[in-house]
Amino acid sequence: MSDNQHVVDESLLPDGWTLERVRTIEPSVELLDPSAHYVAADQRPTLTNLDELAPIVILCFSGLCLCLVQEDSNEPEWWMGQLDESDGSIVCWSSYGSSLEDAIRAL
Numbered sequence: 001m002s003d004n005q006h007v008v009d010e011s012l013l014p015d016g017w018t019l020e021r022v023r024t025i026e027p028s029v030e031l032l033d034p035s036a037h038y039v040a041a042d043q044r045p046t047l048t049n050l051d052e053l054a055p056i057v058i059l060c061f062s063g064l065c066l067c068l069v070q071e072d073s074n075e076p077e078w079w080m081g082q083l084d085e086s087d088g089s090i091v092c093w094s095s096y097g098s099s100l101e102d103a104i105r106a107l
Contacts, residue, residue: 012057014068014076014100022059025104032058032065038089039067041079053079053092059104065090066103078103 010019010031022029039053055067056076063083067090070076078100081092096103 012068017100022100022104025101026061026107028062030060032060034058034067036088037083038087039079039081039092040089041081041092055079058090061104061107064107065092066096066100066107067092068100069095080106 013019013022019029019031034055034057037058039055039058041051041053053067053069055069057068059066060083063085065081065083067079067081068076069079075098077095077098079092079095080103081090083090096106
């Protein structure tokens with residue numbers, strides 16, 4: 001039996017995207033389970049403290065992560081951050097907009 005913690009719904013990626021398509025741009029990508037990671041932003045313009053994010057998708061590229069976050073009625077945004085291997089947390093420093101391709105190219 002496989003470890004279900006690592007089985008993540010690829011259909012949550014934006015329309016037109018699959019894990020294989022992401023790998024054509026960046027082969028090292030892994031799809032992480034958002035419920036298994038604490039994700040926070042450390043540089044939001046209106047806040048000075050860490051602000052917890054609730055991503056619906058996390059793509060990990062050898063430690064750098066893109067976290068898709070849906071807030072209010074706005075378009076979802078990709079936040080970039082670093083995975084802490086010791087506890088699985090991800091601290092993001094900036095939003096890279098709604099385009100997954102642009103966010104991947106910013107890695």
